[in-house]
Amino acid sequence: MVDQIDETVRSLRNLKHLHQGESEKVIRWVRGESARRLADGDPGYLGDLGIALLACHRDEPKAWQYQDIFDHLLRLLIGDAGKGDLGQALRLIGAARHSGHDVDRVAAALLAANRRRVSLTAVFAEDGSTAGVSDTFRACVVHELVLREGTISRRKTIADWAASPAMRNQPLGWLPLHLAPFELDGDQWPHATRPDRVATVSPDVLASWPATDLITPELSQALSAPVMNWVEDSNGRVETGVFGLAEPVRPQSVPEVLAGLGMDFLEPVDGPFRLDVHDTSVWDVWQTLFRAASGGGAYSRGCHGAYSRLFAWQALAALAGASANSPHDEVARSAQACTWHRFDGELPGFFRIFWDIGLVGVRPGGGSIAVLAATDTD
Structure with a gap:
């Protein structure tokens, strides 16, 4: 032989x-x-x-x-x-x-x-x-x-x-x-009852919303964990943000708040751009995070199920404001107490091919939000 x-x-x-x-x-x-x-x-x-x-x-x-x-x-x-x-x-x-x-x-x-x-x-x-x-x-x-x-x-x-x-x-x-419940069948999660909110954002709105930058390297690492295979093995870009707001955000003002935080993904190239914000559920957010990790980007192979689950939970915890060392049941409660949105549109930071993610978690009371934006291209 x-x-x-x-x-x-x-x-x-x-x-x-x-x-x-x-x-x-x-x-x-x-x-x-x-x-x-x-x-x-x-x-x-x-x-x-x-x-x-x-x-x-x-x-x-x-x-x-x-x-x-x-x-x-x-x-x-x-x-x-x-x-x-x-x-x-x-x-x-x-x-x-x-x-x-x-x-x-x-x-x-x-x-x-x-x-x-x-x-x-x-x-x-x-x-x-x-x-x-x-x-x-x-x-x-x-x-x-x-x-x-x-x-x-x-x-x-x-x-x-x-x-x-x-x-x-x-x-x-x-x-x-x-x-967890949000890892199971999505039929149990209610669909949005409010219409999607669309904003045409002018450059003078950007970086104008009063907010305190609360991001840390640890939070950024947790938020970006599901899409790091896009960045490391493909052509991906990712931006994360956690912000404390001077006054609570209302659902109808999410587009203006998001556009006013000064994030690079929303930096205008030439004039106004369209920003669409959609209400969604914790189930949809978790599925988006898990698919990003397991499916990979344009050229990355993905992380397979076990670690994709870990990365999705880590990002969800960071979005929901739970500590990285929190018990998983506490993370689940925090996530289910948040208000969730996804955003897209004619955004300067997105390649608008297939691999675009825009997620916003509004913590209970509306006094702070977390944002994950990611994109990849072939």
Whole structure:
């Protein structure tokens, strides 16, 4: 088998000397051979090949083919067709972690998607069979399941691990082990009863609303967490703001207040512009944040379910005025007590292609608001 692995690795290494058609042919052959080996009962071939590819990728980090085939092997072993091998999959997940190739999030999402065909309790076994996998990976599996099943209370082995110090020491350990009401079906949330408010904003209105800038680096980081993949891996821009207002904001004055805060996204290019403000619900806000993180931007791949849930909760807490260390039930109460709006229109800061987000949270009493604006483009 060693000779066959070496031959396959050489064929992939030589792709840089081939034209596109020949390269695609090699990739198809490697994928097909891997699927055939698995179907013939030889999952060890996929595990050995995957580990060899990790070494190649470490030596040639810019060579795309190694990660491409490794990810394909992982998908086969996790069992997209119900015929994978969890033992070899866990072997690759552990080896990838030690090689600096982070597959925890995607592997957890794949396992949860195949949960009806794979015994996930093996991931949490304490018999040494999963010694190579990380607690981060296990925590991701927990919350991928929460997203799909609403709770993990019916999975005792997994629920026991989720209650352990290992889970509490993870960033994901802050999240609830059940879905909050605003993470469920949106039909329960009332639609706007007031008409949308539209304002044509003149330049002399900007930066004229009396307000105190309350943003901190920690708040900005939490607010922008769902869209940082847009910024870091694509062409995205993000702006955040938290403001204390001299007098409470009324629903009908949200457009003028928003335009008067001096945010760069609303800085006019040449003359007046149109700003549309729409009433919305906490459910819609959470869904927007979660989709931004999980779906990615124009060129980013997204963060998968578990960490997308974390980033959406962090941003929601910051928008609602809850402390970053607040219990999740307190965050939920704060979010449900806010008045929520989204904004769009012919705005100078938006690319107006597809990836535009404008969210406003008005805290109870109207004395402070938080704003998240983000955009991306191809």
